[in-house]
Amino acid sequence: MGLSLKMAQVRLSELEFDEVSKALRKKGITVDTGLASFHIRTPNRSVARSFYDMYSNHMVCLQDTWFDFTISVESPPNLRRLFRPQALFKLDGIPPFLPLPKAHSYPLLEWGMNWCVASHYHTYLILHAAVLEKSGKAVILPAPPGSGKSTLCTYLAYSGWRLLSDEMAVIDLVTGEISPFLRPICVKNDAIDIVKRWFPDAVLTPTAKDTQKGSVAHIRPPINAIQNTNVRPRVHTILFPSYSRDAERTDIRELNHAEALPKLLENAFNNEVLGADGFRSLIKLMDDASLIADAEYANVQDVDLFLTDRLQEATCETMS
Amino acid sequence: MRNDVLETLILALTGNKPTNFDELHWRDVIRVARSADVVHRLSHTVLNSDFVDKLSDKVKATCFSYNRHTQLFHNQVKYEYTKLQKDTQGIEFGHLTFLKGAAYVISDSQAANGRIFSDIDILVDKPSLSVVERRLNLVGWVSMKGTDYDQNYYRKWSHEIPPLMHVQRKTVLDVHHNIIPPVSGKTPNMETLISSKVMKEGNFSVLSPAGMVLHSAVHLFFKEEFVFGFRDLSDIYLLVTENQHDDEFWRELKALSTKLGFEREVYLALHFLTLIMGWVPVKESKVLFNSSGTGYLSSKICDWMFLRILRPKHKSVRLRGTEIAYFLGFVRGHMKKMSLGVLAYHVMYKGFSSFKYLITGQKKRADLLEK
Numbered sequence: 001m002g003l004s005l006k007m008a009q010v011r012l013s014e015l016e017f018d019e020v021s022k023a024l025r026k027k028g029i030t031v032d033t034g035l036a037s038f039h040i041r042t043p044n045r046s047v048a049r050s051f052y053d054m055y056s057n058h059m060v061c062l063q064d065t066w067f068d069f070t071i072s073v074e075s076p077p078n079l080r081r082l083f084r085p086q087a088l089f090k091l092d093g094i095p096p097f098l099p100l101p102k103a104h105s106y107p108l109l110e111w112g113m114n115w116c117v118a119s120h121y122h123t124y125l126i127l128h129a130a131v132l133e134k135s136g137k138a139v140i141l142p143a144p145p146g147s148g149k150s151t152l153c154t155y156l157a158y159s160g161w162r163l164l165s166d167e168m169a170v171i172d173l174v175t176g177e178i179s180p181f182l183r184p185i186c187v188k189n190d191a192i193d194i195v196k197r198w199f200p201d202a203v204l205t206p207t208a209k210d211t212q213k214g215s216v217a218h219i220r221p222p223i224n225a226i227q228n229t230n231v232r233p234r235v236h237t238i239l240f241p242s243y244s245r246d247a248e249r250t251d252i253r254e255l256n257h258a259e260a261l262p263k264l265l266e267n268a269f270n271n272e273v274l275g276a277d278g279f280r281s282l283i284k285l286m287d288d289a290s291l292i293a294d295a296e297y298a299n300v301q302d303v304d305l306f307l308t309d310r311l312q313e314a315t316c317e318t319m320s
Numbered sequence: 321m322r323n324d325v326l327e328t329l330i331l332a333l334t335g336n337k338p339t340n341f342d343e344l345h346w347r348d349v350i351r352v353a354r355s356a357d358v359v360h361r362l363s364h365t366v367l368n369s370d371f372v373d374k375l376s377d378k379v380k381a382t383c384f385s386y387n388r389h390t391q392l393f394h395n396q397v398k399y400e401y402t403k404l405q406k407d408t409q410g411i412e413f414g415h416l417t418f419l420k421g422a423a424y425v426i427s428d429s430q431a432a433n434g435r436i437f438s439d440i441d442i443l444v445d446k447p448s449l450s451v452v453e454r455r456l457n458l459v460g461w462v463s464m465k466g467t468d469y470d471q472n473y474y475r476k477w478s479h480e481i482p483p484l485m486h487v488q489r490k491t492v493l494d495v496h497h498n499i500i501p502p503v504s505g506k507t508p509n510m511e512t513l514i515s516s517k518v519m520k521e522g523n524f525s526v527l528s529p530a531g532m533v534l535h536s537a538v539h540l541f542f543k544e545e546f547v548f549g550f551r552d553l554s555d556i557y558l559l560v561t562e563n564q565h566d567d568e569f570w571r572e573l574k575a576l577s578t579k580l581g582f583e584r585e586v587y588l589a590l591h592f593l594t595l596i597m598g599w600v601p602v603k604e605s606k607v608l609f610n611s612s613g614t615g616y617l618s619s620k621i622c623d624w625m626f627l628r629i630l631r632p633k634h635k636s637v638r639l640r641g642t643e644i645a646y647f648l649g650f651v652r653g654h655m656k657k658m659s660l661g662v663l664a665y666h667v668m669y670k671g672f673s674s675f676k677y678l679i680t681g682q683k684k685r686a687d688l689l690e691k
Contacts, residue, residue: 092355122388
C-alpha cells in the first residue's frame, strides 16, 4: 500500500486523451492516490473523459506495476442495456454491489474507490471527513452528508489550503499521521453552481442527476495537493462543520472530549472493525488536537479566517 | 494446467514455502486470493511464516490489514456465542451445535486461521426448533425479508429456517435442523452426526473434527453453487492435516460417513485435497477411503468438472471449460438435492427470475451479495 509508484510514472495531463481512453479500454491505467493505488479499466468513453479531467494532475503508470486494487466500471451482461443501460462496478472481476443507471457511471467509479479503502484498509482509523493542511498542521472536518463539508472543503482547497482528502480522513493507528487520499471533491445539488460561481476556472465533471445523493459533480483537486503527497501532517484542529442558510453569523463553540467523542463515532467508518484499538486511536486523536469545535457557519470565509488565525497563533507560540 | 500464481497461493495456504517472492507476482497472488475469499487466510499464513521477510513492504502491509479484519470476525463470533448462551437460558432444547466458520473459531481449530464468514451457522434438533426460534425472535433476531416464494421454499423444503438478523448488531444467524435439505429425500440422521459432538459451555457444542470434515465435505459436494469451493477445500485441508495423525479421527470419519451415507462425499474431498492442494494421504486414509465407488468414465468426468469448479474463479487462473463445468455442477447439485418434480418447479421459477434479470436488469440484492 502506498505512495511510491516509482516505475515510469507520468502526470496524466502529459498523455493525450485518446491514449488514455485506449489504455482504459485495454490494459488499464494505474493511478496513485497517495494512500492506495488503483488499476482502472473501463470501456465507457464518458467515464474515460471524466477520469482524464479529474486526475490530470495525478501520477499514473501505463506499465505493469504494483497496485492495491484492480477495478472496472462496465455494462452488466443483460439485455436491459439495449433500452435502459446500467453500469456495474467490479473489484477483481467481482461486483460488490448492485448496478446503477449508466448515467451514474463516473460517480460509481469514485464511490467504488471509496468502498475499496473503507472495507479493506483496517490498519487505519477512517473517518467520514475532509482533511486540509496549512503550514504542516492538519484540520479534520468530520460531518455527515448534507452538512456542507464538501463545499467548505472545495473553498479551502482553492484558497491556499492543501487538500489531503474530501471524503475520508485516514489516520495511522500507531503514529497518528494522516495519509493523503487524493481524489476529486464530490459536490452535490446547489453546491455545484455555487462552486462554479466561486471558482470559474475549476474543472468539474458533467452533473449526474437523480443519484442516491441527488445531483452530484466531481471537481479536479488543485495541483498543489498532488505535489506534496509525501508530507503527512498531524492533526491540529477537529472542526465539525454544519452550514446554516439562516444563521446571521458564524458560531464556533469549543467541545470537550465527552461532547466530541459521539460525533466522531458517528462519522467513523471502521470503528467496530478496529475494536479497542479504534477507540484508543479516537482518544489519541482528540488528545493530539489543539482545538475541537462545532462550527455552525453562515459563510465559508468566516471558517477560513478562524482556522487560519488559530493555526497562526499556534505557529507563533511554537516559535516564541 | 500449471499456473505460477496459483502454485504460490496453494504453497502458502498449505504452510509450504513458495519460491517466488517478487512483488508483482505477489500482487497477483493477492488478487486471486481476494476473489476466492482466501485473502485473509493467505495473510494469516504469510505473517506467521518464516518467509515473511522476503516479501515487500507493500505485500506485508496488505496482509496486516486483512489480518486485522479477521480479528473482527472472530471477536464478533465470540461475542455472539456468549450472548446466545445468556439469551437461551431458561428454555429447554435438545442441542445447539455451532457449525462451519463459527465452530472453527470456538474450538480454536487451525481452520479458524484467517477464516471469515458472513453469518453464524447453528444446528438445532428439529423438535426444539420452534422454541429456539421463538426465543431468538424475543431477543432481537428477526427473519430477513424474503419473497413469499423464498419463505415458503425454506419452510417446506429446506434444512434451515430463513436466515435471522439481529436488529441492532446486524449479525446474521442461520438456524439449521439438518445439514442437507429434506427435499433431497436423503435426510441423514442428525442424532448420528451429533453423537460425535464436543461439548462446550452450557449445553452448546461443536462437531468433533471428524464431524466437521464430514459436514464440510457434504457442504462442498452436495450443492449446486460453488462460488467459494476453493475456500471450502482449504478449510478441509486444515481440518484434515490438524488431525491426520490421530487414528481415532479416521475411524470416526469412516463410521460417520458410512452410517450417514456420505462416503462418496468424503472420498471426493480427500481426492481433491490431493489433486488440488497437494495433500499427501496418510496410511489410514488410504485404507479407509480407497475407492471412488464409480466407474472409470464417470470418475474422469467428475475430475474434469471439479478440477475446474474447485479452482479460484479469477480469470487469470481459470481453465478452459470452466463455464461448462459450473453448469454441469449446477445440474448435478440440483439432481442430488431434489426430486425431479420439485426440481422442475424450482428451475422453472429460478429460470423465470434469470430471464427477468436478462430483460430488466433487476436483480435481488441477496443474489448479488450471496456468499
